[in-house]
Amino acid sequence: MRRAKSGRRSSFIDGLISLGLVLALLGATKPGKTAAKPQKPSSATSSTELASANAQLRRQMDLATGDTFYYTLDPVKRVLRFMYQGNLLYERNLLDVEVGTRRGFLGKGAAPKDWAERVWSSGALEPARVSTRLELDASSQDYTKQRDENLVPPTPEEAFPAPEVWRIRYAGGMSVEVYGLADTTHTRPGFFKNLSQQFQDSMKAIVSPNSDAVRIRLYLPRPQADMLYRSVPPDSRFTILPVS
Amino acid sequence: MTDFAQTPSSLRERIRRRRRMPFWQTIVTLPARRSVRVGISLLVIAFLGVFWTTGFKYQRLTRVEAASVRSPKGAAKVAPATLQKEQRQLKSSLGKKVITGTYIVIDVTNNRLILRNRDTVLREAKCSTGSGIRLKEGAGKGREWTFDTPRGMFHVLQKVEDPVWNKPDWAFVEDQERIPTNPKDRMEADMMGEYGLHLGHGYLIHGTLYERLLGRSVTHGCVRLGRDDLRAVYAASKVGTSVIIY
Numbered sequence: 001m002r003r004a005k006s007g008r009r010s011s012f013i014d015g016l017i018s019l020g021l022v023l024a025l026l027g028a029t030k031p032g033k034t035a036a037k038p039q040k041p042s043s044a045t046s047s048t049e050l051a052s053a054n055a056q057l058r059r060q061m062d063l064a065t066g067d068t069f070y071y072t073l074d075p076v077k078r079v080l081r082f083m084y085q086g087n088l089l090y091e092r093n094l095l096d097v098e099v100g101t102r103r104g105f106l107g108k109g110a111a112p113k114d115w116a117e118r119v120w121s122s123g124a125l126e127p128a129r130v131s132t133r134l135e136l137d138a139s140s141q142d143y144t145k146q147r148d149e150n151l152v153p154p155t156p157e158e159a160f161p162a163p164e165v166w167r168i169r170y171a172g173g174m175s176v177e178v179y180g181l182a183d184t185t186h187t188r189p190g191f192f193k194n195l196s197q198q199f200q201d202s203m204k205a206i207v208s209p210n211s212d213a214v215r216i217r218l219y220l221p222r223p224q225a226d227m228l229y230r231s232v233p234p235d236s237r238f239t240i241l242p243v244s
Numbered sequence: 245m246t247d248f249a250q251t252p253s254s255l256r257e258r259i260r261r262r263r264r265m266p267f268w269q270t271i272v273t274l275p276a277r278r279s280v281r282v283g284i285s286l287l288v289i290a291f292l293g294v295f296w297t298t299g300f301k302y303q304r305l306t307r308v309e310a311a312s313v314r315s316p317k318g319a320a321k322v323a324p325a326t327l328q329k330e331q332r333q334l335k336s337s338l339g340k341k342v343i344t345g346t347y348i349v350i351d352v353t354n355n356r357l358i359l360r361n362r363d364t365v366l367r368e369a370k371c372s373t374g375s376g377i378r379l380k381e382g383a384g385k386g387r388e389w390t391f392d393t394p395r396g397m398f399h400v401l402q403k404v405e406d407p408v409w410n411k412p413d414w415a416f417v418e419d420q421e422r423i424p425t426n427p428k429d430r431m432e433a434d435m436m437g438e439y440g441l442h443l444g445h446g447y448l449i450h451g452t453l454y455e456r457l458l459g460r461s462v463t464h465g466c467v468r469l470g471r472d473d474l475r476a477v478y479a480a481s482k483v484g485t486s487v488i489i490y
Contacts, residue, residue, distance in 0.1 A: 054327060054331050054334060057334040085397060086338060086341030088362065090358065100303075103298060103301055129353070131376065133378055138382050152462075153461055154460070212300075
């Protein structure tokens with residue numbers, strides 16, 4: 001009788017543990033489903049909406065007035081535009097766009113509330129494109145040999161091979177992460193790849209206090225992502241266009 | 245000491261079985277023990293807990309920022325008419341920044357040239373831009389040149405047909421030739437293709453004899469184009485056309 005009771009308790013505890021494990025696993029690997037509820041469009045143009053739109057226009061004006069190259073992201077149309085002084089240089093259609101906000105263990109390193117309203121600045125490519133400048137001394141003895149060896153330089157693809165995943169890190173813990181997908185039928189990484197990525201993120205968050213707070217993930221076909229990697233200028237800026 | 249004979253028969257049977265087990269089988273059956281199972285499970289839950297609270301929460305970026313955008317401070321106090329007027333002014337100022345008509349965009353790393361008119365791509369072409377090589381004159385003369393294509397906003401200052409190359413000093417240093425004193429000795433025809441678009445400071449968009457090198461960074465800072473693309477770009481641009489190089 002006692003043994004039977006003990007057996008029932010044991011299987012009950014086992015059940016609870018299994019349930020806990022399943023819930024924890026689901027939580028840890030849950031793909032982006034929890035998008036914020038869309039705001040109901042207001043029928044009347046209120047002062048608040050106008051002021052918000054004006055604030056965005058001022059940000060665009062600020063970007064267009066400056067002397068730096070910048071990106072604008074339209075999350076609804078899924079378009080990334082590369083701009084200079086208000087002029088379009090190129091645009092890329094994205095396969096998908098996600099935002100990752102850091103959970104912030106005990107509130108540490110959590111994403112700032114106004115991340116979507118800011119102009120992200122001082123963008124730095126990671127991993128950086130490493131270019132070694134060739135120096136030729138016309139008076140040196142091996143000048144002719146050196147010059148002739150470099151008559152046909154490598155192609156951009158050979159000189160700057162792009163990784164599958166790369167980032168532009170902006171000041172204040174903001175970053176844009178670009179995924180180049182060889183197979184465009186799947187716009188997101190698989191379960192195990194996602195799990196491994198989350199594991200790396202968690203480890204980095206624990207180890208490094210200066211890891212990202214907000215991360216925009218862009219999914220692009222690989223050739224376009226590679227070309228984008230090679231064209232990122234130093235000190236770029238970035239802004240997200242409002243949903244209208 | 246417990247009496248083995250007094251233990252329940254089923255337990256006796258289990259102990260006997262375990263004693264007969266080889267060592268490796270004991271290890272394999274270890275997770276079957278409830279205490280071990282609970283311990284491992286708690287460890288996994290703790291690990292996933294850390295994992296869960298420190299990583300990133302990803303969601304589709306569609307309307308997230310709309311939810312996050314808050315109203316600017318004091319917005320409610322300003323009259324809508326004032327805000328609408330401000331909006332018109334801002335849109336007008338932003339509109340004035342945008343280039344009207346055709347403009348040229350050059351990507352120096354990918355060696356690509358795009359002829360655009362606002363959102364429309366009129367032509368895309370392979371080009372060649374600066375090699376990035378630094379040339380030192382040496383022999384105590386101390387002069388050096390860096391063959392980069394400059395970045396930023398430029399304008400077509402002059403359009404020329406059959407441009408003649410006025411060779412600068414570095415061209416002679418590079419070929420290990422004596423720098424001529426007579427300006428006529430610097431002139432070289434048929435090197436720059438059919439057309440040239442002057443961008444200032446000695447930089448041009450021009451043609452090339454070496455079309456097989458298009459797409460590679462080989463120039464001394466100028467932008468080289470293939471014959472057909474050069475014809476199209478020359479025809480579409482005029483003096484004052486904007487050229488944005490990045």
